[in-house]
Amino acid sequence: MNGPQEQVTDEQAMWRVQRHDDHGAFTVLVQRWQAPLRRLAVRMLADEHRAEDITQDTFSRVFAHRQDYRPEHRFSTWLWRITLNLCHDELRRRQRRPESPLEAPPDSLEDGPANGVAGSAAWAASSASPDEHAALADTAGRVRQALQELPELYRSVVVLRHYEGLKFSEIAVVLGIPEGTVKSRMVEGLARLAKSLGPLLSDRTPVVGLHSSPSTAPVSRPIPVDPPGTHLVPALLSP
Amino acid sequence: MKHPTPEAWMAYLYPDPLDSSDLPRAEAEAHLATCEDCRQQVRLWQATLGILNQDEVPAARQSVEVAAILPVAPLRSTPLSHGPRWWPWALAAGIAVAAAFLAGRSLGPSRAEFQRELARTRAELTRELTAELRAAQQRDLADLATATVNASMVGQRELAGQLLTSFNEARMADRREFLNAVGQLDQRRREEVTLLRDGFLSLVEKTGGAFRETDTRLNALASALPAQNDASHP
Numbered sequence: 210m211n212g213p214q215e216q217v218t219d220e221q222a223m224w225r226v227q228r229h230d231d232h233g234a235f236t237v238l239v240q241r242w243q244a245p246l247r248r249l250a251v252r253m254l255a256d257e258h259r260a261e262d263i264t265q266d267t268f269s270r271v272f273a274h275r276q277d278y279r280p281e282h283r284f285s286t287w288l289w290r291i292t293l294n295l296c297h298d299e300l301r302r303r304q305r306r307p308e309s310p311l312e313a314p315p316d317s318l319e320d321g322p323a324n325g326v327a328g329s330a331a332w333a334a335s336s337a338s339p340d341e342h343a344a345l346a347d348t349a350g351r352v353r354q355a356l357q358e359l360p361e362l363y364r365s366v367v368v369l370r371h372y373e374g375l376k377f378s379e380i381a382v383v384l385g386i387p388e389g390t391v392k393s394r395m396v397e398g399l400a401r402l403a404k405s406l407g408p409l410l411s412d413r414t415p416v417v418g419l420h421s422s423p424s425t426a427p428v429s430r431p432i433p434v435d436p437p438g439t440h441l442v443p444a445l446l447s448p
Numbered sequence: 449m450k451h452p453t454p455e456a457w458m459a460y461l462y463p464d465p466l467d468s469s470d471l472p473r474a475e476a477e478a479h480l481a482t483c484e485d486c487r488q489q490v491r492l493w494q495a496t497l498g499i500l501n502q503d504e505v506p507a508a509r510q511s512v513e514v515a516a517i518l519p520v521a522p523l524r525s526t527p528l529s530h531g532p533r534w535w536p537w538a539l540a541a542g543i544a545v546a547a548a549f550l551a552g553r554s555l556g557p558s559r560a561e562f563q564r565e566l567a568r569t570r571a572e573l574t575r576e577l578t579a580e581l582r583a584a585q586q587r588d589l590a591d592l593a594t595a596t597v598n599a600s601m602v603g604q605r606e607l608a609g610q611l612l613t614s615f616n617e618a619r620m621a622d623r624r625e626f627l628n629a630v631g632q633l634d635q636r637r638r639e640e641v642t643l644l645r646d647g648f649l650s651l652v653e654k655t656g657g658a659f660r661e662t663d664t665r666l667n668a669l670a671s672a673l674p675a676q677n678d679a680s681h682p
Binding site: 239261264268270273274302305345348349353356367372376377393396403409 | 509
């Protein structure tokens with residue numbers, strides 16, 4: 210893969226995949242999007258192994274349905290929606306056949322970050338003391354647990370908005386609902402999270418943003434603005 | 449005092465410069481400065497969002513296997529004459545379904561679980577096969593359209609060749625007919641010339657005999673008249 214090909218937009222790369230079965234362009238899309246999609250799946254499912262499967266399945270479906278993609282629409286919107294649909298299928302399957310996850314529960318911290326759920330990245334990157342490590346891992350585990358207790362329709366909005374940095378208008382397009390509904394779900398989701406995380410919140414002193422920015426998650430990836438009137442391909446979104 | 453709606457506060461917490469419908473920041477902060485209820489509510493939201501930041505997803509243990517997704521060779525390079533491209537999938541699906549069925553039968557106690565797995569596998573394979581079949585049909589239709597256009601062009605070429613051949617044959621026939629007509633005219637002209645020559649020769653011959661007879665008579669007459677001629681001259 211050379212430089213110019215890596216600089217093409219997602220839509221241009223997908224067009225090449227669609228028209229010419231361009232393996233290089235498809236590889237570029239995979240490299241760009243596998244991490245965000247995996248993060249979404251991890252937070253929706255709380256299962257890193259299954260999240261990796263979902264990410265693999267997402268790209269398999271993208272290639273299998275490449276002829277269904279309409280270039281006038283944003284590729285990212287299509288991609289988020291496919292992943293969310295796969296997560297939804299997985300959650301429904303779990304409800305039909307409950308199973309115990311292979312990974313340790315988020316609050317079992319005997320093994321520290323090796324349990325794979327409770328923020329091992331923060332553990333590895335931090336220079337805090339073992340007690341502080343344990344406290345961070347405990348907090349991360351409780352947050353992950355609180356997210357899992359959140360109903361799926363609120364969880365998807367919170368994850369897409371807070372962790373993946375999508376705008377409310379973009380989430381509305383991904384989920385196929387009005388923007389006002391997205392904001393209402395965000396309000397309800399935050400209310401439920403605040404209730405679940407109450408003991409942790411009592412230890413913190415938040416700053417109301419009179420002269421400071423809100424304490425939201427940093428968004429490393431810029432999200433381009435959606436052109437007006439863009440819609441998804443419904444056929445692919447309800448397998 | 450009129451309080452902004454919770455949805456408006458969401459726009460305050462996640463500002464979007466391009467959204468003109470959002471709660472203006474200055475207006476929101478002015479309200480927060482005077483409204484204790486809203487200030488507490490926003491504090492709670494900010495604290496919740498701050499705690500959410502504690503959850504970080506570890507790095508992936510393995511990347512997406514692109515080679516497992518992409519076909520070995522580009523699909524569009526497969527010629528149309530090779531038949532349906534989805535039959536390997538159908539064969540694989542059949543084998544997988546049969547294997548799952550046999551496994552479900554042989555494992556006894558967990559048969560129900562295998563039945564569910566079998567149903568799930570069948571649904572997934574059906575979905576994949578449907579997508580693959582749809583794509584194959586679209587490609588086949590495109591190839592068929594191309595083949596039809598090519599066949600049409602070949603037919604037009606053959607028709608043009610036949611027309612040219614017919615035109616050449618007609619031209620040759622006309623030429624032969626013209627040469628025949630010219631030959632006939634030439635033959636008739638030769639016959640007429642021959643007849644004219646014969647007639648002329650006959651006339652010459654007849655006229656020549658008469659001249660000779662007249663000459664003879666004139667000679668005889670001249671020999672009989674010399675005396676008269678001498679006497680009449682001085």
